[in-house]
Amino acid sequence: MFIIMINFLQMTAIYILLGWGVYINYRMGQLYYGNVPMMAIGAYVSAFIVVNIGWPHWLAILIAFGVGMLISFIIALGLARAEAFGTAIATMGLLFIVQTIIRNLELVGAMYGLINIPKVSYLPLVTWATVFIVGFIIYKIDRCRLGRAMETSFVDRDLADTLGINRYWLGVFSQTFAGTIGALAGCYYAFTIAALRPDHFNFAILLRLIAFVFIGGAQTMWGVVFFTPILWGIAAFVPSEIAAWREMIFGVLLIVILLIRPEGIIDRQLIRVINNKIRQFQGREPIGL
């Protein structure tokens, strides 16, 4: 039971990190899934370092962080120019390429994967600390000029250009950011699961990710936060007969949400309402809607 709980906490944290990666790019109107291939890279790099080279976990994570940042930066340089569908397809293709490379690399165990990755007892602490730090960063980004620039790009691209917003570098930043935290998520994944196989990093993760982000609400960062545990909880805590159908449940929920409330369950309006309620409670003035 304890193990299930830990697993649930870990996977939730990982999916929140990945979900934020999708969110921060969607803020600009881009559909970027590069964080999933980065997750694979991060997982394998950190696992390889710990298992085959024997360095300590924290060093492996650091190196994977650096590698992830570098690779996603390079890719972002090219992809930040493209429009929404282009980046989506390119990054999905990237996932497949990474999967193929891993599958054929004898160095990391090819099809059979990397095993015997030692567990770390305080991993959940580190993972969730990361979640809070990243969440804080995103919260700050949303509120500063960067966030407003992204918002403008989303609403009106030409307007953003005339205002001097450099959409290209903004895109490079978002994509690199997303890719880097994807790599981090990959490290935590590797150390949680303790055995990696290339087909862990498949399209099913992508589809799940999109479901979590868009059901929860892609307009704000809170959609990801609240609905990842709820939706992942369905997978983890529901009786196993129903759990087997979870992909279909996610798909159906996604379709239903898109039909009746495409902004997602938690949208900006709701946040404002909640914010005002909090302010009322504190005795402060409510912000106009």
Next chain:
Amino acid sequence: MNQFALEVFGAQLVNSLAIGSIYAILVVGFNLLLLIGGIFQYAYPHLVVMSMYICWLVLMATNNNRILGILAAILASIVINLATEPLFRPLVKRKASVHTFVLSLGIATIAMDVMNRMINTGRPIAFPPQFSGLQSLVKVGIVTISIGQFLTIFGSIVAMFIFIYMLYRTKQGRAFRAMAQNLFVARVLGIPITRQRILSYAIAGLLGGISAVFFAMTLGSVWSTIADILALKVLVAVLLAGMGNLKGGLISAYIIGIIEGLSLAYLPGDWTNAIVFGFVIAIVIIKPKGLFGLRA
């Protein structure tokens, strides 16, 4: 040695043309849904694979009745595609094209799950040789091709011609072209927009069903995971030509087919798909608007 190499090359060329033909039909269907239906239907190939599964089920149930199998595939594709129309309609009304992509991912998830769980307990399905025509070989010059490949290439060309005829010589085809170029004017002229949209789903379904049949003939067997790979490759062809570019799409479909066919022949198997996808990443980076640009 030379003769043999030439034969191998010839066989691979035929294979590439067959693959390219299937992609061509799917590109046309996809672009139709994009320009007229107004949706980015990532799950289009998934619905094609589902039709193949249904064809197989019918074949099993009717003791390999070819006619019924083909009819089942085509009918299933049309019905399933039409069934997705009401799901997309609210998003199309709002012109939320990114959300149509997300919706199509949801549909893809469900389709994959249905195929993985409910049909043949998720194992690959194999089409009987009489259906796939893979065994019957014909020698054309120095090249040996299967009946299945021959029908695929020939049949696709016929299908394309019929489609283009429809587009240029019928009232509905003209309406499609008008809608693709200026939706407001098309509406002002009294073209029944919603009806035309639903028609585009039906035609896309028809094309999907036809390609399902050809796919079964050239491949001989199918497994559900092929759907995502197929989807990416079709989208590669679409992006290569520029989204919405019908004529360019046909050309790029065959280009992708040739790249894939030749990689299959001369490179270790697993890398074929990776090369195709590497190609699309390069295209997206270098020429985001596609080789031929965006044009109806």
Next chain:
Amino acid sequence: MGKNNKSTLLKIDNLSISYGVVNALRNISLEINKGEIVTLIGSNGAGKSTLLGSVLAMHSVDNGEVIFCGEDITHLPTERIVASGICLLPEGRGIIPLMTVLENLLLGGYYLNKTDLEKHLKYVYERFPILKKRNKQQAGTLSGGEQQILSIGRGLMSAPKLLMMDEPSLGLAPVMVEELFKIIIDLNKEGYSILLSEQNARKALQCSHRAYLFETGNIILKGTAEEVANDPMVREAYLGMEWRKNP
């Protein structure tokens, strides 16, 4: 009252339309009788295009009614309204550039059967020989004036009872503008009722029977073409004539 009823072709009653929070039209009431040329004048953004579009149910209506030949068409789908005999020549001609002249004309007769289609096509070709001459040419390569003629020809294909034109003279050379208004008058003589929206107020008022002046979604003046043309405010703002107080 009886005679008025019979000859009222189009009646718009208290129509209000808004885009989100913006009021595009506020309580618009106007009517067109059979055989009339009615002009809407007013500056850009005054709501003229919105009004023409709303007759074809292109916009969602807040309140009000549109009645055509006695039938309430306010909430009918656009294709039904077009099929019942109203035709709009949109602003900027609205021709489909990558289709031939002939194909554009055929689009105009979408609901006709084969015999009617051929008959109407023949009529349009006779009336506008230039279209026959260029019938295989891509419509996007025509000159501005030719495109306007194509737009009109396409509109005539469906033999409409009411012809609506949105800024037909926009972007045309002066010679072509003369030609255009001559065509409009001729069409009217042949029996077509025409609702015109124009920024070229002078020429439009010269050939119309009645007119309405639009400003920010309201009708601020209406009357016969002469009355409107002689109104001092109109003379100064739209006809470019200096307004001098009577000494």
